[in-house]
Structure formats: structure tokens, C-alpha cells
Amino acid sequence: MTIGVKLDIGFKNSDSCHKLFGHRNALSLITKLGVRAVETAVDLKTDFSSLAEHIRLCTSEGVRMSLHPYTEGTVCNPGHFSKLDPYCRQFHTRVFVAAEDAAVRQGATAVVNIHGAAGPNGADRRPLVEESVRFFSWSREWCAENAPRVKVVAELQFRPHANEAIQRIGDNYEELIEITERAKVDACLDLGHAYMNAARFGVPLEPPVELLKRIAHVHCHDADEIDHRPLIHDRVPCERVLLEAVEHGFDGTVVLEVPPKTYVEAGGFDTLVQSIQKLKAISAAA
DSSP states (O other), X not given: OEEEEEOOTTGGXXXXXXXXXXXXXHHHHHHHHTOOEEEEEEOTTOOHHHHHHHHHHHHHTTOEEEEEEOOTTSTTSGGGTTTTTTHHHHHHHHHHHHHHHHHHHHTSOEEEEXXXXXXXXXXXXHHHHHHHHHHHHHHHHHHHHHOTTEEEEEEOOOOOOTTSSEEETTOSHHHHHHHHHHXXXXXXXXXXXXXXXXXXXXXXXXXXXXXXXXXXXXXXOBOSSSSSBXXXXXXXXXXXHHHHHHHTTOOSEEEEOOOHHHHHHHTSHHHHHHHHHHHHHHHHHO
């Protein structure tokens, strides 16, 4: 089990990172703490030359890279994969090429973790499921031919309330299993999303065995009133679920998906240290 953190392009010039790390070298510091991976967000505003430089910087420090594209509410979302082609394909192709560069530089597979389709609340859900399957199937096939060191995974999403304007495909275990099995891709288990879905809707938090066997990547964060918090609240049962995943073959990266600003607001650098130490203890017990 590899421990990773969320670190975005331009972190060296980020006020939040300055407050969190001070004048210390952030990459050097986190590696000394036991972090061996970084996940970086990508969206339609991303400058891909800046992303390439970010990848060179991170991999030169010996940390592995994964990428996490965000397209909700845009023409590049998988929900528009067939109808608004080629926008979705063009954007994700650029992400896959960047991830292949990272994989070559780090000498190991690079994960690209993607949300399934999103659409307006009230729309027929099945077409969005089918679009998700088509999108992830295409992604797997494109990478197999053009970016063979890239592994595409589908993430468990955060379920909206019934009165919210959006719906997200893959916000429940049954749907995520269907998408990953039909598209022949693996899954990203987002533990914070799983907890919030269970707390808000009374659904099971524990992933079924069918999904546990497909987990290749994990997002780990705690919760108070909201999720994406440092691992200091002990609400999300990280240890129990991670050990279950390991028992079913998981040996990938667990990303502390917490922005630097949130660590600062929660108490500063010590909250990052506590979060990493908690994951190191779980890894040692696995």
C-alpha cells in the first residue's frame, strides 16, 4: 500500500502550501514523512505545459503521479461522450498522454481516476450509465493502444440529495460494479464519499466483495459535517475498509484527498502528520 497526497499544479506558489509547509521543500518533506505518491487535479482550465513541468518536478523527487480529471458540468463530461464528440475524447486524450509521460518518468503505471457521467436531476439514468460504460471502454482501449502504462479507474461518486440539480452515475456500489465490469476497468474507492453516502441515505458503507476485488486506487479522507477532512475525526472507518480491500488483493495507492488549505484550517502541519501516520499504521497492519 502506497501513501499519497493531493498536490496540485503551482503548489510552490500557493499561499495554502506556504502556510502548511513554511519555507521547507514540500516534496522533500512529505517523502521524509513516508509519502510516495502525489495526485493532481486536471480540468478544462489546466495548462498542459504547466502540468508537464509539474510531472517532471514531482517525479524527479521520486514520487509517483496519478491524475484526477474534473469535467462535471462541462461538454467534456462522460455524460456527453457520444453526443458532443470529440470534446470529451480530446480532453481525456490529453490527460492520458500526460499520464503516460508520468508513467515513463516514474517507471511505474500512472493511474487516471475519473468520475462517471453526470447529468441533470430527473433525466433518465440508464442512458447516462450506458454513456459511462462507453466512455470507460473507449478509455481502456485507447490507453492500451496509445498509453500502455496508464491505468484508468472509475471512482465512487458523492450522491446528491433528491432536491439537488444534478445526478451522478456511479454514486452507489451496484452502478459502479456494473460500469467497471462491463467496461473492464478497475475502481477507485472514495472512502469519504462512501461514508457520506451511508450517513445521508442509510446505504451500506462496506463495499460488497464484487467491488473489493476491483479496487485499484483509494481516496481517503475523514469527515465532520462535510468530507475531505484530515484523518483526525475518526468518523470514516478507514482501517476496517482498507484492510478488507487488502484482503481482496488491493496493493495500490491510498491518496489523502485533502487540500492543503483544509489541513491549515484544521490545525496546521500536525494534522497532515497525523493523517500520514494513521495510514502508515494501517499499512503496517495489512
